[in-house]
Amino acid sequence: MxxxxxxxxxxxxxxxxxxxxxxxxxxxxxxxxxxxxxxxxxxxxxxxxxxxxxxxxxxxxxxxxxxxxxxxxxxxxxxxxxxxxxxxxxxxxxxxxxxxxxxxxxxxxxxxxxxxxxxxxxxxxxxxxxxxxxxxxxxxxxxxxxxxxxxxxxxxxxxxxxxxxxxxxxxxxxxxxxxxxxxxxxxxxxxxxxxxxxxxxxxxxxxxxxxxxxxxxxxxxxxxxxxxxxxxxxxxxxxxxxxxxxxxxxxxxxxxxxxxxxxxxxxxYKFNCCCERCLNTAGLDQKLIPLEEDEEEEEGKEENSKESKDKKEKEENDFSYIENQLNPDLLSIHDIFDKDKCKTLISQLEGNSPLASHPLLKFIIIVATKLSPVIDASDEEFNQAHREVINAIEPLELKIFTKVCRYTYHCIDASDYRHASLASFYVLMAYLVFLDRYHPLTGLQWLTFAKLVWNRGDDYRTEAVRSLHLAKTAIMIAEGRSDVLEEIENLIQQFK
CATH class of the missing domain: 2.170.270.10 (SET domain)
Structure with a gap:
């Protein structure tokens, strides 16, 4: 061996x-x-x-x-x-x-x-x-x-x-x-x-x-x-x-x-994890609010007809809340990809600004403003910006994150790409913070986001192509040549 x-x-x-x-x-x-x-x-x-x-x-x-x-x-x-x-x-x-x-x-x-x-x-x-x-x-x-x-x-x-x-x-x-x-x-x-x-x-x-x-x-x-x-x-x-x-x-x-x-x-696996992340009580995990045990059990629970109806009503209320929080009238995809605009938006996150009462949009703006400029930079530069993000963001509720994931696919099923693209970008920013910029899930999420903004029309061609290139980089590092990479390269050729 x-x-x-x-x-x-x-x-x-x-x-x-x-x-x-x-x-x-x-x-x-x-x-x-x-x-x-x-x-x-x-x-x-x-x-x-x-x-x-x-x-x-x-x-x-x-x-x-x-x-x-x-x-x-x-x-x-x-x-x-x-x-x-x-x-x-x-x-x-x-x-x-x-x-x-x-x-x-x-x-x-x-x-x-x-x-x-x-x-x-x-x-x-x-x-x-x-x-x-x-x-x-x-x-x-x-x-x-x-x-x-x-x-x-x-x-x-x-x-x-x-x-x-x-x-x-x-x-x-x-x-x-x-x-x-x-x-x-x-x-x-x-x-x-x-x-x-x-x-x-x-x-x-x-x-x-x-x-x-x-x-x-x-x-x-x-x-x-x-x-x-x-x-x-x-x-x-x-x-x-x-x-x-x-x-x-x-x-x-x-x-x-x-x-x-x-x-x-x-x-x-029969062990208590003592890795650097688990031992650092002031690090990444202080910015994650876990699911409650009953919420975890709810994920795999079988339901009777009444419970199913109640769950559907609850989901509709959840989606209504997410739609209000991720309001594309307050934050456009164009704004997110404009570095100067993002810096301006940062100053609007406090006080009586509409953005101040939308924590999900605040999360997107903070992460995008700090990480987008260094997304292709060295590990040292990216890690420094990542530490700044951790200090700046409010804790992410996994309950809300899970609902946003479901809401994204709800919007996709309804061909509502305007709301789906913004929700997808929120998930992507969470992956950049809590996973890694080159994690395979991050690469797949860049690809999903690129497809969604492309479906919004030619006005979003620049954002779609940029996202595809970032997806390509992440997948190339995480998986090398693969069916996903081939799909990304084909889309880049189509989007030119």
Whole structure:
């Protein structure tokens, strides 16, 4: 494992607090691929799985899927365990000398195989050797992951034992390859280290194990982001990372306030986050007002007809409030993109000015005035302006932010691009403050905003094209070449 990390200019540092950290041995520029790795296991439950995953162990569980002898979650866990055992055993059976074979050419940026290179040599002996090496690294990484078994409650232990027994019932020949204890350890590793596999629009599709990605620790203010391409997980630098700095990704939605992030991280990953953002009580999180617990529960609650009617009425009232707060008669898109006009508007945020009684518009003006001039500047300049924004803005209520997101799509459905564009820009400014200017969500939001202002007519061509270029920069750094980037480039050509 250390050799593999060294090939990628990375190394481990062990500590009691974090167990271990992945550190870069070189300066990494934003947008650089840090590492690329395949999934170790994935869940299949369709006809296609019978062809693609038969030899990986799904032949044992397809019958259970069909007959529904277990609940869906149980079936997936059994399926997972079978795949893990077979992959680990397959590695144990191979001649260790195979790891000494010559490895293929590395990508220019890191020691990982670049996605385009893998495609070019997919049928070659070189690719087969590389795949074998990656499978070996994946097994080693997976077996090194923490299980947090000391934090498991009795009921969960009982469930884990039941799943292990189910594996032996459907695949008795596996009893000679593993033990009940090992199966439980494997399932714990997966549950505490898995990733939500998402598409280019960041919609979750499945849960998968990417053991190499799990080597990287979490931060609520990460310096790297990840995305997926043809079954591979790719980690990229979201900003310049100096030599000797730990590389961190995020395990949760960092738009959440500290209490919710801490609760989610403890429940799923079994640790209390002590990252710089969580420890800085005077920093970013003082400007986030969290959702109340009952509001969080409301998000996923099933409703009866009366509750549904009440919710609709409440939503209509919420939308009416947002429409009043984000009044395009008080702040136009042209004003936002005019630096001199923004500076003038800043002076109108106090006293009896109409803007003074519209906190959502005030938020937009403050953020746009301070961050727009440095949106393409160095990390140092942008960070300085970002600190000024934190000091200047009023706390953002996540309850209101969520309503604005819904209101945006309500307006889009009604083809009301005038209100939708301003609401979309409010969301975008929130992302710039609480995520990162090169976060993939920020890039996607620039794209959404560009489309909305373009739909308002030729008068907004300048704002649309500028926003598309900012979307292109963010997506290029966060994801590189992708379907989204291709869409942006096509739109830029159309909008010229």
């Amino acid at each position: 250390e050799e593999f990390l060294a090939e990628n200019n990375l190394y481990f540092v062990e500590s009691e607090e974090k167990y271990r950290s992945v550190i870069t041995d070189v300066k990494i520029k934003k947008g650089t691929i840090i590492i690329s790795s395949p999934a170790m296991v994935a869940h299949y439950c369709s006809r296609e799985c019978q062809v693609k995953a038969w030899n990986s162990g799904h032949k044992y569980t397809c019958k259970l899927w069909k007959e529904k002898k277990l609940f869906d979650n149980d079936l997936m866990d059994v399926d997972l365990l079978v795949q893990v055992v077979l992959k680990i055993c397959a590695g144990d059976d191979k001649d260790s000398a195979s790891s000494k074979k010559n490895t293929p050419q590395k990508s220019e940026v890191t020691g990982s195989m670049a996605p385009d290179k893998l495609k070019d040599i997919s049928e070659s002996q070189e690719a087969l050797q590389w795949k074998e090496k990656e499978e070996s690294i994946n097994r080693e990484a997976f077996l090194s992951l923490m299980t947090h078994q000391d934090k498991i409650e009795f009921e969960e232990w009982k469930y884990l034992r039941d799943m292990a027994k189910a594996v032996f019932l459907i695949a008795p020949d596996l009893e000679s390859k593993t033990t009940e204890s090992e199966l439980i350890q494997h399932l714990l590793r997966f549950k505490c280290n898995n990733f939500v596999y998402h598409d280019t629009q960041l919609f979750g599709m499945a849960e998968s194990a990417f053991p190499v990605g799990s080597l990287f620790n979490h931060s609520c203010h990460p310096n790297a982001t990840l995305y997926y391409h043809e079954g591979r997980q790719i980690i990229r630098a979201m900003r310049d990372i100096p030599r000797g700095e730990e590389i961190c990704i995020t395990y949760t939605d960092v738009m959440n306030a500290r209490p919710q992030r801490q609760r989610l991280l403890l429940q799923k």
